[in-house]
Amino acid sequence: MKNLIVTIAIVVLASNIIVYQKDTCNLVMNMNQAKNVADEMARSAALCIDEKSLADGNIKFNKTTGKSRAKEAFGRYKSSFFSNVKYDIAFDDDSGTVKVTMNLGKANYSLAYLRNNKKLKTTSIYEYALPNL
Amino acid sequence: MKNLITAIASLVLIMTMLMQMTLNERNYTRMIAIDQLVNNFKEVAREEGLVSSANKSNLISEISGATGIGEKDITVSGTSSRVNRGGKISYKVSVKMDKIYTAPAFFGISKEKNEGRYVVENSTTSEYI
Numbered sequence: 050m051k052n053l054i055v056t057i058a059i060v061v062l063a064s065n066i067i068v069y070q071k072d073t074c075n076l077v078m079n080m081n082q083a084k085n086v087a088d089e090m091a092r093s094a095a096l097c098i099d100e101k102s103l104a105d106g107n108i109k110f111n112k113t114t115g116k117s118r119a120k121e122a123f124g125r126y127k128s129s130f131f132s133n134v135k136y137d138i139a140f141d142d143d144s145g146t147v148k149v150t151m152n153l154g155k156a157n158y159s160l161a162y163l164r165n166n167k168k169l170k171t172t173s174i175y176e177y178a179l180p181n182l
Numbered sequence: 183m184k185n186l187i188t189a190i191a192s193l194v195l196i197m198t199m200l201m202q203m204t205l206n207e208r209n210y211t212r213m214i215a216i217d218q219l220v221n222n223f224k225e226v227a228r229e230e231g232l233v234s235s236a237n238k239s240n241l242i243s244e245i246s247g248a249t250g251i252g253e254k255d256i257t258v259s260g261t262s263s264r265v266n267r268g269g270k271i272s273y274k275v276s277v278k279m280d281k282i283y284t285a286p287a288f289f290g291i292s293k294e295k296n297e298g299r300y301v302v303e304n305s306t307t308s309e310y311i
Contacts, residue, residue, distance in 0.1 A: 052188040052192055056188075056192035059192075060196070060199065063196065063199040064199070066203060067202065067203055070203060074206075074207075074210035077210075077214060078213060081217055085217075085221055089306060089307070092307055096267060096307060096309070122307070126304070
């Protein structure tokens with residue numbers, strides 16, 4: 050009986066560790082993926098430059114096209130993790146940068162005692178550089 | 183004797199779980215490394231405007247070197263014609279993952295069911311001028 054109780058206790062503990070390990074690794078992978086998605090969105094949006102302004106030597110982003118390109122880039126990632134992710138794009142014509150901020154929500158831990166209210170987010174800033182021709 | 187038999191049975195079960203933890207860690211580490219290497223590969227493809235054969239073979243050897251997976255078990259494909267700035271470059275990387283569960287014979291899992299493929303399929307925006 051003593052052996053059985055100890056075994057059950059160890060199995061329960063080990064199961065908890067395996068679930069924690071799976072959740073943590075998924076979280077790390079999703080965070081890395083989110084950073085890549087944010088980079089891709091910022092880059093896609095930053096490549097949409099108003100050609101008329103560029104001809105005058107100024108960088109002015111075409112915000113409408115930029116936002117739709119960023120949305121398209123976001124849509125390429127079909128992982129369920131991104132279904133609840135909210136993002137925000139900020140264009141700065143003066144510095145020639147596009148900033149994408151992603152609010153990833155709370156970490157999705159299966160074990161109730163590990164859940165907390167801390168919200169995760171990731172940011173990517175892309176600076177448009179004029180090509181050296 | 184009774185205690186010995188139960189202890190052996192318990193130990194086998196516990197050892198299996200411990201080994202599964204280690205195996206999980208190895209598999210997750212592999213997947214994270216593959217993601218990172220594919221990201222580097224994507225950056226090069228973006229600059230070049232295509233998925234070049236040099237970039238492909240570089241990715242294959244890097245994945246093989248970092249994870250220990252044989253080069254023949256890694257396939258890379260993607261846009262092979264040059265795309266100009268703003269265009270889309272598609273790519274697909276597929277890596278065979280073996281030994282997903284530990285002690286498959288103990289749980290009656292066949293070799294075919296104990297392996298799978300980790301696939302990264304996506305596209306990126308070209309910056310080639």
